[in-house]
Amino acid sequence: MxxxxxxxxxxxxxxxxxxxxRLISGECPMVAAGxxxxxxFGTSYERIEAAIESVYSDDGVxxxxxxxxxxxxTEMVIENMEGKKVEMIDCPMVEGAAAAAAESESGSTxxxxxxxxxxxxxxxxx
Amino acid sequence: xxxxxxxxxxxxVMAEIIHENAQFLxxxxxxxxxxxxxxxxxxxxxxxxxxxxxxENSDIGAILKKTxxxxxxxxxxxxxxxxxxxxxxxGAAVAGKNEIDADDFIDIMDAAVGGVQLRGKAEKGEKTMLxxxxxxxxxxxxxxxxxxxxxxxxxxxVEAAKEGVEYTKTIIATKGRASYVGERSIGHQDPGATSFTxxxxxxxxxxx
Ligand SMILES: Nc1ncnc2c1ncn2[C@@H]1O[C@H](COP(=O)(O)OP(=O)(O)OP(=O)(O)O)[C@@H](O)[C@H]1O
Ligand SMILES: [Mg+2]
Numbered sequence: 001m002x003x004x005x006x007x008x009x010x011x012x013x014x015x016x017x018x019x020x021x022r023l024i025s026g027e028c029p030m031v032a033a034g035x036x037x038x039x040x041f042g043t044s045y046e047r048i049e050a051a052i053e054s055v056y057s058d059d060g061v062x063x064x065x066x067x068x069x070x071x072x073x074t075e076m077v078i079e080n081m082e083g084k085k086v087e088m089i090d091c092p093m094v095e096g097a098a099a100a101a102a103e104s105e106s107g108s109t110x111x112x113x114x115x116x117x118x119x120x121x122x123x124x125x126x
Numbered sequence: 127x128x129x130x131x132x133x134x135x136x137x138x139v140m141a142e143i144i145h146e147n148a149q150f151l152x153x154x155x156x157x158x159x160x161x162x163x164x165x166x167x168x169x170x171x172x173x174x175x176x177x178x179x180x181x182e183n184s185d186i187g188a189i190l191k192k193t194x195x196x197x198x199x200x201x202x203x204x205x206x207x208x209x210x211x212x213x214x215x216x217g218a219a220v221a222g223k224n225e226i227d228a229d230d231f232i233d234i235m236d237a238a239v240g241g242v243q244l245r246g247k248a249e250k251g252e253k254t255m256l257x258x259x260x261x262x263x264x265x266x267x268x269x270x271x272x273x274x275x276x277x278x279x280x281x282x283x284v285e286a287a288k289e290g291v292e293y294t295k296t297i298i299a300t301k302g303r304a305s306y307v308g309e310r311s312i313g314h315q316d317p318g319a320t321s322f323t324x325x326x327x328x329x330x331x332x333x334x
Contacts, residue, residue, distance in 0.1 A: 036202050043202060044202060076207050
């Protein structure tokens with residue numbers, strides 16, 4: 001299964017998104033990388049790196065970020081993981097994560113998981 | 127212009143000046159950001175300071191690269207990957223050198239601007255650190271071309287960076303966290319442009 005990492009400035013937010021997605025897709029390897037080492041707000045290179053490694057397999061990993069430095073720091077982590085199959089997805093965090101988790105759990109490829117998350121942006125809520 | 131010993135001295139002064147101005151930079155980040163720029167920069171440069179003894183005898187490229195890596199891993203906000211990439215690219219531009227001249231310094235500054243743009247995808251006029259960096263580098267280039275001394279062209283660079291900071295007060299942020307406050311960002315100077323000016327002043331301080 002494709003691994004999923006949720007990166008946010010907020011530890012609670014990242015963990016909450018994982019929690020919510022797991023209600024539907026409990027089997028998918030999914031982990032949060034939120035906040036700084038000391039629990040404060042921000043993005044941590046080390047936490048993101050460790051999170052990606054913890055759910056990594058040959059199927060690859062997708063990363064969903066909130067904004068600003070979450071994206072820039074994740075980009076740097078991925079640049080330094082040469083040869084590994086890791087990609088960022090430009091999608092809404094909550095909807096994208098839920099869609100990606102469901103897709104991953106059904107055994108889809110990284111490309112399919114990525115597309116499912118991107119498509120989630122086009123779904124209207126009501 | 128500089129050998130590796132002096133680069134270490136410069137970085138120490140940067141850490142000191144950032145530390146002294148941490149509250150000021152954080153306060154600038156309050157109205158248009160999330161009130162943390164000084165805290166972020168200070169956390170980053172304290173780590174840089176801690177690791178400096180380990181690279182003191184390395185070449186200038188390696189010292190700058192280590193500085194960049196420390197900033198990336200400890201700053202925790204956008205300024206981390208941005209300044210981090212800037213220092214790492216600057217280091218790559220003078221890899222292996224134990225001594226640099228004014229032309230190398232221009233390469234360093236060009237690489238730093240290129241690094242910030244690569245990472246943050248911003249242009250001049252978006253109310254970011256680039257609004258101080260780009261004019262400063264232009265002024266430094268002019269000074270070097272005119273045959274000025276390091277003290278003189280660095281002073282020109284600082285002057286241009288300060289004007290850049292003033293300019294950020296007049297424009298709307300379209301990149302970074304400040305872009306969320308939109309028009310309300312007018313009247314406030316950009317924290318990152320201000321911290322860049324302090325970093326350049328740290329370099330200039332050692333040439334007076
Ligand atoms: N895309 C960008 N390009 C260039 N500079 C940027 C960009 N985004 C932000 N900045 C600079 O970073 C400064 C803010 O740095 P700070 O350390 O406060 O990060 P932050 O905005 O809080 O980060 P985060 O993205 O985590 O919210 C801004 O004042 C601006 O100069
Ligand atoms: Mg900030």
